[in-house]
Amino acid sequence: MLDRDLIRRHPDAVRLGISRKGIDASIVDRFLEIDAEYRRVKTETGELQAESNRVSKSIGQLMAQGKRDDAEAAKARAKELKDAATVGETREKELETAMREVELEFPNLPHESVPNGRDETENVVVRMWGERPTYAEAPQPHWDVADRLGLVDLARGAKITGSGFVVYTGWGARLQRALFTFMLDVQTQKNGYREIYPPYVVNRASLIGTGNLPKFEEDLYRTTDDLFLIPTAEVPLTNLYRDEILDNDQLTVKLAGYSSCFRREAGAAGKDTRGIQRIHQFDKVELVKFCRPEESYDELETLVADAESVLQALGIHYRIVELCAGDLGAKGCKCYDLELWSPAMDKYLEISSCTNFEAYQARRANIKFRRAQGEKPEFVHILNGSGLALPRLFASILETFQQPDGSLLVPEALRPYVGTEFIR
Template identity: 45%
Template sequence: MLDLKWIRENPEVFDAAMARRGLPPQSEGLLTLDADKRKIQTDMQEVQARRNAAAKEIGKAKASGGDADALIREVADLKGAAQDLEARERELQAELDTALSVLPNIMRDDVPDGASEDDNVELRRVGDIRVFDFKPKEHYELGEALGMMDFETAAKLSGSRFVVTSGQIARLERALAAFMVDVHTLEKGYLEVSPPVMVRGDSLFGTGQLPKFEEDLYKTSEDQYMIPTAEVPLTNLVRESILSEEELPRRFTAHTLCFRSEAGSAGKDTAGMLRQHQFAKVEMVSITTPEQSDAEHERMTACAEDILKRLGLPYRVVVLCSGDTGFGARKTYDIEVWLPGQDSYREISSCSNCGDFQARRMKARFRPEGEKGTQFVHTLNGSGLAVGRTLIAVMENYQQADGSILIPEALVPYMGGVTEIRAK
């Protein structure tokens, strides 16, 4: 949620920020609603002041034996007027809240301008791309040939965009998640959390998925939603709370299933398990002070990168342009892993600094040391990593000519000493 007071004081800057998002000017409509609401509040104060004065006059009239009937009727009329004004104020506040709730975050000035992902700016490439002496296969070709990846049976069970993994590939997926969580908790200072994967709508509003992106979510018959990412429950751990400055930063990580309808991806990445309705992800969330958030953003991105470095997977880091930056983010780094089967880089992690955008929606604050007042915290989130996509990357980068798959050294202990996957 954006700061209405700031918009009121900086309408032109605000409209320019929305223009970077491809939106028309927004300030006039918002400020008209705001002015109408403020006028109603002034009217309410005047009515209440007159009610109070009239009530005193009634007391004086009765004490002196005078006629107070006209004053009594006036107080009754004023009460009705006050109720009407209060109802109108609630209507205007609801309109204002709705208008603000669908507006995206204001991006940092250093976010590059651009219309789409084609305008994202590459920052660095890490790792050597392997040169194969055979044509590398895609993950689903490898998995099906090994007899450990079954899309046909998954389709019978659940429909399209699902997979059944088994045997050593299923174990490899589990090993990847355990490895990631261990690195983040034992070395990077994140607290492991096992959150619910069903949440209420107010949790999704807090992190910005509702109301704008409801079509991307799965909703239960009891008005709960399946989480699209563990960012939702992890960030909401501090909702409606006031933290002390010495508690910050707070860092959480979780390995969970995630669920997305992929409403806008018809016909995109239909082969294999690159884009599915159900997938596993290890998520990182940080809660910081405004002064810490930029440094925390770099730190979080480095934590995600370290997983890829330890797995020996080549990747690149890009900063998203204005046209590709997500709704709630003020700046985002995408980490894209090299997939030899596709001969391209594909996103495996997205690390975003949301500033105080989510905190305002969640009412999450902190009290600076030595001060009585409070400020909104800054929130950050990032994949550390998407487990299924990391599985794909390991399979494709470590494939051998005979269809077997070598296990990265860092994962061998998690695989019970197994160093390669072969068909039975």
């Protein structure tokens, strides 16, 4: 959610920012129209209330002076003014609700440093790490490796639940558990995050706070009592501090939370559906930061470094990509994607998006901090990123570390967690 005063005072700048994302900027005119009417009604209602109070106070004086007819006329006038003010208050609330609904539809504005561009083809590669692995023969895709070693059972996952759900079995289940435990240890023991194990079900207010609602409701699994399965631990982690004021010395708050994530993937039919690239339930370690506004872009760089430290520890080739304005998405001000290499598919796959939302989510969730006692609270800046998402990481390990004899070499950092050097 954007600052109302920013939209009122600099509508052209807001239009430009929205247009850079390739989004229709007519929402600015909708907001300004409602806002103008809201402020007009608010002013008129305030004047009616003030006049009503003035007239009401005069009644006693008129009665004391024996001017009964004037007093009765004043009573009638006071009632008339009060009724008109009540109508104005009702209209004011209606316009406030309408303005809030429009505000929730506003996209965030891209930071000035974000490169222009229409879509992912114009994203900018910032850096690469490691070398692409080479093989004597063409590497097998992860779904063949998983099937041969009995690590994943797609058929039984579909039988139990439906398409897009997976059963990890045997060494596959152990590798899955090893990965999220390892990633939590990296983030909490080495990178200084506080571990959180959040609820997997959240209320509507929580999803509004992070910007998932109202725009992305079709992607969510909803219960009959209007609760939702989380699409990412970002939602409960961010809402830990909803409607709270943090102390200055608490910042920066760094949280790492493991959870399963649930997404319908509406509109993604036919896209990356082979194997476990795109499934409806998956595991992920999420990183969330709450910081002072002037520090958020430095915190974004360290967030990226924290996420990529996992890939470096595992020895997986990847690249960092800065998203152009047209690929940035509705909520972000600036975003870096971590893309790991898929040897069998011969392409990079996004494994984490590290994003600075500035105060966009903080306004929606009403999360502030106070620099010193007695000072006015300010909105924090909020950042998050995956540290990391498991399906594609699992798949990349299967493809990267497959051996000529058909076995899978377990990355050295994972061996204490998995309990073996090779899976055969």
